[in-house]
Amino acid sequence: MTNSGVTNNQKTTSNSYQKKEWASAYKNVENELANVELKLSKGKVPKELFGTLYRNGPGQLERGGKWVHHPFDGDGMITAISFNNSKVIFSNKFVRTKAWKEEQEAGEFIYRGVFGTQKKGGAIKNAFDLRLKNIANTNVIKLGDELLALWEAASPYSLDPENLETKGLSNLRGILRDGEAFSAHPRFDPGHHNSPRMVTFGVNTGPKSTIRLMEFATQGKKGGTLISDRKDTFNGFAFLHDFAITPNWSIFLQNAIDFNPIPFIFGFRGAAQCLKSKPNELSKFWLIPRDSGRFSGEQPRIFDAPIGFVFHHINAWELGKKIFVESIYYDDFPTINPNEDFREINFNSIPEGRLKRCEINLDEGIVKVEELSKQCCEFGMVNPDRQGLHAKYAWMATATQEEGNGPLQMIKKLDLTNGTKCFWNSGQHCFVNEPTMIPNPNTSDEDDGWVFVIIWDGQREVNELAILKAKDLELEAKLELPIKIPYGLHGNWVRS
Ligand code: CO
Numbered sequence: 001m002t003n004s005g006v007t008n009n010q011k012t013t014s015n016s017y018q019k020k021e022w023a024s025a026y027k028n029v030e031n032e033l034a035n036v037e038l039k040l041s042k043g044k045v046p047k048e049l050f051g052t053l054y055r056n057g058p059g060q061l062e063r064g065g066k067w068v069h070h071p072f073d074g075d076g077m078i079t080a081i082s083f084n085n086s087k088v089i090f091s092n093k094f095v096r097t098k099a100w101k102e103e104q105e106a107g108e109f110i111y112r113g114v115f116g117t118q119k120k121g122g123a124i125k126n127a128f129d130l131r132l133k134n135i136a137n138t139n140v141i142k143l144g145d146e147l148l149a150l151w152e153a154a155s156p157y158s159l160d161p162e163n164l165e166t167k168g169l170s171n172l173r174g175i176l177r178d179g180e181a182f183s184a185h186p187r188f189d190p191g192h193h194n195s196p197r198m199v200t201f202g203v204n205t206g207p208k209s210t211i212r213l214m215e216f217a218t219q220g221k222k223g224g225t226l227i228s229d230r231k232d233t234f235n236g237f238a239f240l241h242d243f244a245i246t247p248n249w250s251i252f253l254q255n256a257i258d259f260n261p262i263p264f265i266f267g268f269r270g271a272a273q274c275l276k277s278k279p280n281e282l283s284k285f286w287l288i289p290r291d292s293g294r295f296s297g298e299q300p301r302i303f304d305a306p307i308g309f310v311f312h313h314i315n316a317w318e319l320g321k322k323i324f325v326e327s328i329y330y331d332d333f334p335t336i337n338p339n340e341d342f343r344e345i346n347f348n349s350i351p352e353g354r355l356k357r358c359e360i361n362l363d364e365g366i367v368k369v370e371e372l373s374k375q376c377c378e379f380g381m382v383n384p385d386r387q388g389l390h391a392k393y394a395w396m397a398t399a400t401q402e403e404g405n406g407p408l409q410m411i412k413k414l415d416l417t418n419g420t421k422c423f424w425n426s427g428q429h430c431f432v433n434e435p436t437m438i439p440n441p442n443t444s445d446e447d448d449g450w451v452f453v454i455i456w457d458g459q460r461e462v463n464e465l466a467i468l469k470a471k472d473l474e475l476e477a478k479l480e481l482p483i484k485i486p487y488g489l490h491g492n493w494v495r496s
Helices: 019-023 098-106 122-126
Strands: 006-008 040-043 051-060 075-084 087-094 139-143 146-150 157-159 166-169 187-189 197-204 208-217 226-235 249-254 257-259 275-277 283-289 301-305 309-319 322-330 354-361 366-373 377-381 393-398 410-415 421-425 430-432 436-439 449-457 462-469 475-480 491-495
Touching: 051 087, 051 139, 051 146, 075 098, 139 491, 197 249, 208 249, 208 283, 226 283, 249 309, 249 322, 283 354, 301 366, 309 377, 309 393, 322 377, 354 377, 410 449, 436 491
Parallel strands: none
Antiparallel strands: 006 421, 040 475, 051 075, 051 491, 075 087, 139 146, 146 157, 157 166, 187 197, 197 208, 208 226, 249 283, 257 275, 283 301, 309 322, 322 354, 354 366, 377 393, 393 410, 410 421, 430 449, 436 449, 449 462, 462 475
């Protein structure tokens, strides 16, 4: 039975997927295309859509017969899908990072990857090579005139927003020191302090961790200008992939995790494979006041957070003295050990992400936690106009079964206030990427708009862009992509 493209408003239909079809998405991107018009395979493209969906993700997974150990080590490849009067134009290009160019020339990996990819020659050849390979593969954002490919441990690469050509490493007009870390998870404040901003951070970690919190103007001639900048130092090692904002706070979750660099230094493991969770130890919330908020200039506040590991937050908001933070929790830090092949992973052996809401009481210093759903999920977002404010709805990618781990095959819309949900199942042979919710510019209804999602059809071996109605996840259009793209990481819609 196939159940391709089914919207189910009540409950999950479990897919019997084949791991081979899931894994077949992992291959090198072989072409770079410019301005190819996409053909509709189903439905109609909404005529209200004007703008570009930019996405980033690993595009180079193998060189000279050697595979990356983890797809997160693959070099960044940007796709741009532009909408203009129902016409849809596709382009894609690798980010010309220093390492990508050198490895293209060499025809093999000459750098180690953070997630365990090794150079040829075993530990002896890898030991003491502690260079960071900036692969610019995690997110792509527009800031002022610049299109930036982001990777959290180093500075961004600047790209031409029209033709995706790499201009080079960017220090954002002198704001960043050479090579300074710049998060891949900026948050776009829709106007908590009058005009919209981009809030982001860089972290320098060790026995103590220093967070640099930066706020940028995003509109008009001032777009890209730094308007606020502060640094705070905390005790302990921090692995901070994402954060959340409210009008008054930037919220970081310091996972209870330790870094033992010895196996990395001696060439046995990648740096991220040396992260070990501290079982039964609480994480911490680090709340840093935003400069335009009520607590501007005050010291950060620190609270105990629940046990578990978080990569991604969905949203945060304030209600009086309370702050609510919705995040995807794993029981433990998911890792792929040195002797495992990521294409063969056993979903049942790794923890799944589950959506939880923490309530922080600023006065009483307590944190309460509530599980919003048991269903395995990742890549969640609220309507971007509700970022940092109370949002009723979230959209996310989920596995098809109601509990336990599995590949992401569905898009789910969840009412965060009462748990009502609806699904779009991409089909038993299909697997989804991060969904992007795009509000309808003509209304202010929170769930009026579209959800874009790139799917991999493992039976036909093609990628398609599905456009769903945000309200009920009904399929509105499908367009086939002219190239094959491995599962990606993050992206953004840029209105034109
Ligand atoms: Co991320």
